[in-house]
Amino acid sequence: MARLNINGTLHDVKVEPDTPLLWAIREHVGLTGTKFxxxxxxxxxxxxxxxxxVVRSCSVPVQNVKPTDRIxxxxxxxxxxxxxxxxxxxxxxxxxxxxCQSGQIMAASALLAKNRNPSDKDIxxxxxxxxxxxxxxxxxxxxHMAASMMPPAAAEPxxxxxxxGKPKSKSKSPAKASAA
Amino acid sequence: xxxxxxxxxxxxxxxxxFMVATAAAGGGLALGLHLPFARAQGAAMPxxxxxxxxxxxxxxDTCVVRIARSEMGQGTLTxxxxxxxxxxxxxxxxxxxxxxxxxxxxxxxxxWGEMGTGGSRGIRTSEDYVRRGGAAARIMLLQAAADxxxxxxxxLAVSDGIITHAASNRTTSYGKVAxxxxxxxxxxxxxxxxxxxxxxxxxxKPMKRLDTAEKLNGxxxxxxxxxxxGMLCAAVKACPVYGGKLVSWDEKKxxxxxxxxxVVRVNDRTVAVVADTWWxxxxxxxxxPVVWDEGPNATRSSATIAAQLKEGLDATxxxxxxxxxxxxxxxxxxxxxxxxxxxxxFLAHACMxxxxxxxxxxxxxxxxxxxxxxxxxxxxxxxxxxxxxxxKCEVYKHTLGGGxxxxxxxxxxxxxAAAIAKQxxxxxxxxxxxxxxxxxxxxxxxxxxxxxxAGLDANNKLVGIQWRVSGQxxxxxxxxxxxxxxxxxxxxxxxxxxPGDAQLGYTFPSLLIEYAMRNTxxxxxxxxxxxxxxxxxxxxxxxxEVARAxxxxxxEFRRALMQNHPKHLGVLNAVAEKAGWGTPLPAGxxxxxxxxxxYGSYSAAVAEVTMVDDRVKVLRMVLGVNCGHAVNPDQIxxxxxxxxxxxxTAAFYGDCTVENGRMNRLNFDTNPIMRLAEMPRVETVVxxxxxxxxxxxxxxxxxxxxxxxNAIVAMTGKPIRSLPLRDLKLV
Numbered sequence: 001m002a003r004l005n006i007n008g009t010l011h012d013v014k015v016e017p018d019t020p021l022l023w024a025i026r027e028h029v030g031l032t033g034t035k036f037x038x039x040x041x042x043x044x045x046x047x048x049x050x051x052x053x054v055v056r057s058c059s060v061p062v063q064n065v066k067p068t069d070r071i072x073x074x075x076x077x078x079x080x081x082x083x084x085x086x087x088x089x090x091x092x093x094x095x096x097x098x099x100c101q102s103g104q105i106m107a108a109s110a111l112l113a114k115n116r117n118p119s120d121k122d123i124x125x126x127x128x129x130x131x132x133x134x135x136x137x138x139x140x141x142x143x144h145m146a147a148s149m150m151p152p153a154a155a156e157p158x159x160x161x162x163x164x165g166k167p168k169s170k171s172k173s174p175a176k177a178s179a180a
Numbered sequence: 181x182x183x184x185x186x187x188x189x190x191x192x193x194x195x196x197x198f199m200v201a202t203a204a205a206g207g208g209l210a211l212g213l214h215l216p217f218a219r220a221q222g223a224a225m226p227x228x229x230x231x232x233x234x235x236x237x238x239x240x241d242t243c244v245v246r247i248a249r250s251e252m253g254q255g256t257l258t259x260x261x262x263x264x265x266x267x268x269x270x271x272x273x274x275x276x277x278x279x280x281x282x283x284x285x286x287x288x289x290x291x292w293g294e295m296g297t298g299g300s301r302g303i304r305t306s307e308d309y310v311r312r313g314g315a316a317a318r319i320m321l322l323q324a325a326a327d328x329x330x331x332x333x334x335x336l337a338v339s340d341g342i343i344t345h346a347a348s349n350r351t352t353s354y355g356k357v358a359x360x361x362x363x364x365x366x367x368x369x370x371x372x373x374x375x376x377x378x379x380x381x382x383x384x385k386p387m388k389r390l391d392t393a394e395k396l397n398g399x400x401x402x403x404x405x406x407x408x409x410g411m412l413c414a415a416v417k418a419c420p421v422y423g424g425k426l427v428s429w430d431e432k433k434x435x436x437x438x439x440x441x442x443v444v445r446v447n448d449r450t451v452a453v454v455a456d457t458w459w460x461x462x463x464x465x466x467x468x469p470v471v472w473d474e475g476p477n478a479t480r481s482s483a484t485i486a487a488q489l490k491e492g493l494d495a496t497x498x499x500x501x502x503x504x505x506x507x508x509x510x511x512x513x514x515x516x517x518x519x520x521x522x523x524x525x526f527l528a529h530a531c532m533x534x535x536x537x538x539x540x541x542x543x544x545x546x547x548x549x550x551x552x553x554x555x556x557x558x559x560x561x562x563x564x565x566x567x568x569x570x571x572k573c574e575v576y577k578h579t580l581g582g583g584x585x586x587x588x589x590x591x592x593x594x595x596x597a598a599a600i601a602k603q604x605x606x607x608x609x610x611x612x613x614x615x616x617x618x619x620x621x622x623x624x625x626x627x628x629x630x631x632x633x634a635g636l637d638a639n640n641k642l643v644g645i646q647w648r649v650s651g652q653x654x655x656x657x658x659x660x661x662x663x664x665x666x667x668x669x670x671x672x673x674x675x676x677x678x679p680g681d682a683q684l685g686y687t688f689p690s691l692l693i694e695y696a697m698r699n700t701x702x703x704x705x706x707x708x709x710x711x712x713x714x715x716x717x718x719x720x721x722x723x724x725e726v727a728r729a730x731x732x733x734x735x736e737f738r739r740a741l742m743q744n745h746p747k748h749l750g751v752l753n754a755v756a757e758k759a760g761w762g763t764p765l766p767a768g769x770x771x772x773x774x775x776x777x778x779y780g781s782y783s784a785a786v787a788e789v790t791m792v793d794d795r796v797k798v799l800r801m802v803l804g805v806n807c808g809h810a811v812n813p814d815q816i817x818x819x820x821x822x823x824x825x826x827x828x829t830a831a832f833y834g835d836c837t838v839e840n841g842r843m844n845r846l847n848f849d850t851n852p853i854m855r856l857a858e859m860p861r862v863e864t865v866v867x868x869x870x871x872x873x874x875x876x877x878x879x880x881x882x883x884x885x886x887x888x889x890n891a892i893v894a895m896t897g898k899p900i901r902s903l904p905l906r907d908l909k910l911v
Contacts, residue, residue, distance in 0.1 A: 023459035032405035033398015096253030098395030099581030124857035134825025136859035
């Protein structure tokens with residue numbers, strides 16, 4: 001049994017303590033946007049936010065997750081695909097097959113939460129998820145575009161949107177809360 | 181994004197009711213393609229009116245386009261919708277798509293034609309009949325309006341799905357006349373005049389993909405995400421040595437583990453553990469004691485395979501594929517000789533979505549939910565494995581989490597899931613492979629070597645060239661009787677003199693091309709670009725070696741040999757110009773060039789490389805492609821970018837090595853994939869000549885590796901003759 005705070009809801013899941021968070025999310029909570037790719041934290045298809053940090057959930061056993069830890073999956077990054085990363089991904093048609101993109105988007109949103117104006121080097125260092133379709137070039141461009149749409153770094157999530165950017169969603173998802 | 185994707189729900193009851201299970205198979209899957217225009221008999225897909233097999237119009241004027249080919253990221257879904265919409269003259273902002281199932285296609289005598297999606301054929305071999313499908317629907321919709329208004333149809337105009345009769349100032353819309361149109365007799369497809377592609381307004385334009393939004397929020401259901409009531413999950417392991425057999429297992433050792441339901445024999449070489457969740461099934465499988473009979477292949481290794489291929493290079497007998505003049509004599513008499521032996525390894529596809537399938541079996545009916553490049557082959561596999569007649573089988577097609585040739589004809593994973601499900605009737609079984617199983621039991625890109633030699637005269641003019649490929653045959657692996665006396669032209673893809681598909685772009689004074697088929701015990705299959713990859717690497721790296729020996733610029737040396745091949749040359753010239761070939765580069769930066777042809781399209785590339793901390797860094801790549809007609813330039817660019825990533829992964833890292841008869845690099849730690857930091861800037865030059873239909877997904881990958889290798893050789897001065905570069909400590 002594990003008690004997990006996923007997307008703002010507490011779930012009691014009947015799993016063995018060594019069960020990876022990925023499989024608790026997919027098979028017990030039923031959220032399948034987080035993907036299985038390798039099982040050894042190499043590819044990042046399983047990336048989720050744990051207290052605002054991106055983690056590879058295939059290699060995080062649920063016994064290492066406390067009920068007070070906030071887990072956010074792709075399904076709750078925003079209520080309506082309005083996160084700047086999602087908007088940039090849409091604008092640039094980043095995905096091909098799309099399978100790795102949940103993880104890519106979670107990695108990019110975690111990067112931007114910490115670094116509102118990442119350099120190419122910052123993106124190189126942070127975006128280490130594997131994409132077999134080879135969308136890397138568009139991912140790089142989309143991260144820069146999303147950065148330009150992010151609200152200014154602020155202490156609280158209710159910060160006013162940047163004048164030049166699109167209006168922010170009113171959604172107060174755990175991701176945004178943790179991002180701030 | 182205005183395009184609705186809501187209708188692409190394969191599991192909805194309305195989708196299943198669309199299936200006409202009792203219709204005659206009409207000769208089954210072996211039937212040749214016949215061009216479909218008639219209304220799909222028995223089809224009913226509310227809410228909307230089926231005007232013909234390709235077009236359903238809803239009362240709100242949404243036009244639903246049926247897409248028969250598989251979408252695996254290559255953008256075919258959007259491209260085909262553009263082609264239908266172009267002729268339909270509908271409003272692109274109101275386009276939606278639907279995916280017919282394999283069972284529906286079979287029941288309706290393949291009204292949607294061939295569903296298999298490989299060989300970069302998704303658009304180029306269906307463009308004609310899908311455009312005629314869109315045009316036929318337009319003609320019927322206009323006729324319905326003309327009939328209603330009692331005016332000659334020639335007086336009507338249509339734009340964005342709005343029909344206008346200027347003389348009487350009346351307008352109507354597709355949604356309003358669809359029901360009447362559907363009752364009309366369809367026009368003879370041969371009578372339809374299609375638009376000149378130069379007049380296209382929707383096709384030929386960089387329209388946004390129709391399937392992006394659902395890939396951004398976790399909502400797209402891939403096959404691996406399928407959930408069915410009462411479903412159990414299976415983890416499988418096949419004998420790691422190809423040709424080995426499953427002997428026995430000790431179920432008692434795991435039967436008390438959480439969630440374990442059963443252990444089943446999948447086939448003579450594969451065992452499966454079935455549990456309530458996949459994670460528990462996988463844990464059980466890892467703990468399960470299994471006895472294998474590994475058989476004689478357990479002594480094979482990369483070293484024994486290399487020896488086998490080397491023997492093929494030296495053998496007295498080989499298949500002479502092309503013999504023009506007396507190249508061996510010309511080379512023997514030449515003032516200068518150039519010789520080199522190249523090799524390329526086995527490679528895995530490593531689709532991001534591991535192989536999986538969900539099957540529900542009862543003696544009366546079998547259903548599968550799959551990611552497949554060929555759902556008709558999946559249907560046949562399901563029927564064969566389950567014993568349920570084709571007409572009582574159904575395959576629901578999901579967007580693939582990567583294909584690259586892995587999910588094509590064999591459908592081995594569908595067979596496995598069906599074999600498990602058959603032993604547990606009524607219980608849906610979702611079978612998923614681990615990544616280790618995926619990299620153990622792929623159909624690998626075939627291994628080969630190539631020995632090449634050329635002769636130059638005293639003026640450094642090429643007088644003759646010859647080469648021999650020694651390596652494994654995909655055709656022989658698939659059907660050992662299909663290749664007679666080692667005469668397998670497919671392994672020489674890209675070297676033919678026949679125009680149209682994969683023609684060699686050079687004319688040589690004398691030429692000999694041979695093939696020594698040397699088959700190993702390793703399963704092989706098509707891998708994005710198939711044999712153009714290895715063959716393009718051999719040809720284009722060697723041409724650079726010969727040019728260097730002749731003291732010639734690699735571009736000029738090629739141009740002199742390409743005068744009879746204007747389309748090849750046109751693309752080469754286009755990339756050379758875009759890349760600024762011959763212009764000064766920053767210190768330490770070097771260029772390489774390559775050209776080759778495959779899948780009906782002409783490709784060329786220029787790479788710029790440098791060294792950073794003793795590692796090769798690819799800075800920039802300019803790729804050109806002439807695919808005849810360019811249906812969606814932005815998606816062509818995406819395919820080119822993807823081909824660079826897939827190609828560079830192979831060039832830098834790709835190497836599936838054999839030890840004790842089995843693959844020994846089984847996950848991304850030992851079998852790495854290129855990541856974002858290594859991605860060069862890619863510039864795509866699309867140069868359509870509007871006189872043929874070529875492929876897009878595969879043609880450009882074959883020029884990626886040779887252009888980069890040629891740039892590295894230009895930088896280091898040391899020849900590179902074997903891949904991957906990791907073995908040369910260049911990455």
